[in-house]
Amino acid sequence: MSALPTPAAQNGHAHAHPQARDAGPDHPHDHTHGDDDEHAHPAIAVHAPLAATAEAGPAMRVAGLTKLYGRGCPDCIATTGPDVETNACAACGTLVACANVSFQLQAGHTIGIVGESGSGKTTVLRALYGDVTPTAGTAHLAAYRDGQRSIFEASSAERRRIRNFTLGMVYQHAWEGLNLRISAGGNVAERLLAAEWRRIGQIRERAAGLLGRMEVPVAWMDDFPAYFSGGMQQRVQIAKALANGPSVVLLDEMTSGLDVSVQAGVLDLIQEIQRDEGVAMVVVSHDLGVVRLLCERTMVMKNGRVVEAGLTDQILEDPHHPYTQLLVSSINA
Amino acid sequence: MLTTSNGTSDLHAPFAEAPASPEALPAEVGTLEGYNYGFLDELSKKAVRRALLKGVAIPGYQVPFGSRELPIARGWGTGGLQITLSLVGPGDVLKVIDQGADEGVNAVNIRRLVERTSPGVATTLDTGAATIIQTRHRIPELPLRDDQLLVLQVPQPEPLRNVEWREAETRRMHAEADYSRMWVALYEDVVQNGRVTKYAGYPVLVNGRHVMAPSPIPKWDVPKLHMAPYLSLFGAGREKRIYAVPPLTSVVPLSFDDYPFAVESFGGATCARCGSPKTYLVSLPDQQGGGVYICSDSNWCDTTLAASLAAHGEACR
Numbered sequence: 001m002s003a004l005p006t007p008a009a010q011n012g013h014a015h016a017h018p019q020a021r022d023a024g025p026d027h028p029h030d031h032t033h034g035d036d037d038e039h040a041h042p043a044i045a046v047h048a049p050l051a052a053t054a055e056a057g058p059a060m061r062v063a064g065l066t067k068l069y070g071r072g073c074p075d076c077i078a079t080t081g082p083d084v085e086t087n088a089c090a091a092c093g094t095l096v097a098c099a100n101v102s103f104q105l106q107a108g109h110t111i112g113i114v115g116e117s118g119s120g121k122t123t124v125l126r127a128l129y130g131d132v133t134p135t136a137g138t139a140h141l142a143a144y145r146d147g148q149r150s151i152f153e154a155s156s157a158e159r160r161r162i163r164n165f166t167l168g169m170v171y172q173h174a175w176e177g178l179n180l181r182i183s184a185g186g187n188v189a190e191r192l193l194a195a196e197w198r199r200i201g202q203i204r205e206r207a208a209g210l211l212g213r214m215e216v217p218v219a220w221m222d223d224f225p226a227y228f229s230g231g232m233q234q235r236v237q238i239a240k241a242l243a244n245g246p247s248v249v250l251l252d253e254m255t256s257g258l259d260v261s262v263q264a265g266v267l268d269l270i271q272e273i274q275r276d277e278g279v280a281m282v283v284v285s286h287d288l289g290v291v292r293l294l295c296e297r298t299m300v301m302k303n304g305r306v307v308e309a310g311l312t313d314q315i316l317e318d319p320h321h322p323y324t325q326l327l328v329s330s331i332n333a
Numbered sequence: 334m335l336t337t338s339n340g341t342s343d344l345h346a347p348f349a350e351a352p353a354s355p356e357a358l359p360a361e362v363g364t365l366e367g368y369n370y371g372f373l374d375e376l377s378k379k380a381v382r383r384a385l386l387k388g389v390a391i392p393g394y395q396v397p398f399g400s401r402e403l404p405i406a407r408g409w410g411t412g413g414l415q416i417t418l419s420l421v422g423p424g425d426v427l428k429v430i431d432q433g434a435d436e437g438v439n440a441v442n443i444r445r446l447v448e449r450t451s452p453g454v455a456t457t458l459d460t461g462a463a464t465i466i467q468t469r470h471r472i473p474e475l476p477l478r479d480d481q482l483l484v485l486q487v488p489q490p491e492p493l494r495n496v497e498w499r500e501a502e503t504r505r506m507h508a509e510a511d512y513s514r515m516w517v518a519l520y521e522d523v524v525q526n527g528r529v530t531k532y533a534g535y536p537v538l539v540n541g542r543h544v545m546a547p548s549p550i551p552k553w554d555v556p557k558l559h560m561a562p563y564l565s566l567f568g569a570g571r572e573k574r575i576y577a578v579p580p581l582t583s584v585v586p587l588s589f590d591d592y593p594f595a596v597e598s599f600g601g602a603t604c605a606r607c608g609s610p611k612t613y614l615v616s617l618p619d620q621q622g623g624g625v626y627i628c629s630d631s632n633w634c635d636t637t638l639a640a641s642l643a644a645h646g647e648a649c650r
Contacts, residue, residue, distance in 0.1 A: 189516075189517060190516075190517045198589055199589060200523055200592055222524055222525075
């Protein structure tokens with residue numbers, strides 16, 4: 001039982017706190033303010049035409065992202081990929097998790113990555129978040145040194161700051177993103193504490209606001225997420241990912257483990273956040289329905305390569321690559 | 334009647350002449366033959382000194398060192414002892430404290446070992462007369478001077494151990510100054526208990542950079558480390574780590590703005606033996622099931638008592 005009162009102001013109203021991000025102390029790492037004006041208006045549709053925000057510039061630019069597991073050899077790239085349907089190099093056995101993945105993500109927009117298991121979707125996300133060190137490639141964030149330097153060149157301390165302040169991650173499994181043995185509020189507080197918030201009252205207010213926004217009952221704030229349902233755990237994860245007002249949020253199969261009705265609820269919330277906060281998102285999913293709902297643009301990956309990329313509607317209506325055609329026909333069937 | 338920590342039951346007799354000078358404590362035993370000066374071999378002492386220099390250069394950073402075998406068991410002060418043995422030389426005066434008292438078995442044995450293997454090193458109970466003070470879990474009440482060295486024995490040098498058991502991960506956290514999980518532990522403590530409940534070994538931020546375990550000293554002693562004029566050296570023999578707080582270095586306990594750090598409160602109690610109003614007190618149960626508080630620092634208590642008895646004697650005369 002908590003010894004502290006729960007902040008009363010936020011009682012689970014989902015829309016009550018569009019300004020909650022500004023409630024805390026001013027900290028210099030809040031990179032999202034610049035984009036707010038442009039995206040705050042709810043009238044901007046989820047599928048906004050790209051040109052409408054093009055002048056905001058890309059929030060993230062990824063080029064040539066490659067991750068090899070193994071010693072590597074000159075033949076690795078040539079002997080793997082969707083054409084030969086393998087990730088393992090024939091010459092040296094190195095596993096090519098992903099190779100030459102490039103994309104741009106406009107501020108406030110969402111890009112989807114779809115593909116089967118082992119296609120390298122999650123590796124791309126983990127490399128961007130810093131869980132995995134890529135073998136080659138660059139990733140520029142507008143919020144890191146004005147996009148002048150790849151985040152892969154950053155020192156480990158800088159990388160930690162980028163991870164804490166500029167990026168947010170929602171993992172497929174809640175236990176990867178949450179410490180299930182500390183309270184839901186504590187999990188959200190971890191990010192605020194990393195941003196040097198040092199007043200418990202303020203931290204709790206902000207955490208309660210975020211959890212309320214995610215429709216986690218604020219009365220549960222001091223309970224352990226280990227006791228929460230899967231859907232509730234994912235909501236806590238999203239609240240945690242959004243705590244420091246990141247400019248890019250990475251979502252890894254966040255609805256895969258949930259049943260369909262809970263999925264719908266979580267996806268609704270993500271759409272709302274997208275609309276209200278103007279956060280750019282990378283959504284990894286094997287579910288084309290999720291991508292259709294959330295993403296303007298989509299990349300299709302197979303055997304570590306991007307086989308097709310473009311507007312989601314185009315890819316789903318008029319798939320060019322045989323694998324994409326198979327993927328689309330399998331859900332339409 | 335109260336018993337002093339050094340086993341004397343008569344309050345008056347031993348304090349009529351307080352042991353003020355190092356000569357007052359005669360060497361109990363002779364020097365052992367066949368051992369190198371300071372028990373450790375010269376290379377081992379050199380390695381410890383190198384680790385100390387590195388520790389001083391990076392305040393609060395835990396420097397690994399090759400902890401040597403000693404005739405006392407690991408976990409009984411071997412880290413502090415190796416520092417002491419590496420630093421003592423003829424002319425040094427050593428004081429050893431065990432939880433505030435000079436006459437704990439461990440303190441006596443450590444003192445005896447140094448005495449037996451390091452000719453020319455005197456020992457003392459007097460805080461003011463010592464040049465090196467090796468201590469377990471207390472910092473003396475008498476403010477130390479810049480010409481004194483404080484050597485603390487450390488059982489667990491890693492302040493992050495409770496939130497992260499993997500050594501590689503705690504090293505990464507220190508390297509990246511990623512202390513959010515430490516802070517979350519404090520947050521959870523406040524949320525569950527209404528305050529930070531940690532007493533001994535309260536985590537501190539040293540020089541604005543490294544979170545450090547100040548060894549299990551009470552919260553009472555933590556503010557003494559902040560901007561202290563003397564050099565504090567920390568040795569963990571079992572865990573093979575050495576770290577340091579150089580003179581005039583900031584040592585700030587981790588705390589929240591709305592739940593500030595506070596030292597222990599004794600509800601206005603004073604020492605039942607010497608009457609000191611502002612020292613760290615330990616409780617002493619009495620026959621009636623109640624209890625009294627006395628100073629934890631036996632030398633402070635003895636000195637204060639001797640001074641007040643002397644003053645009392647003057648008044649009577």
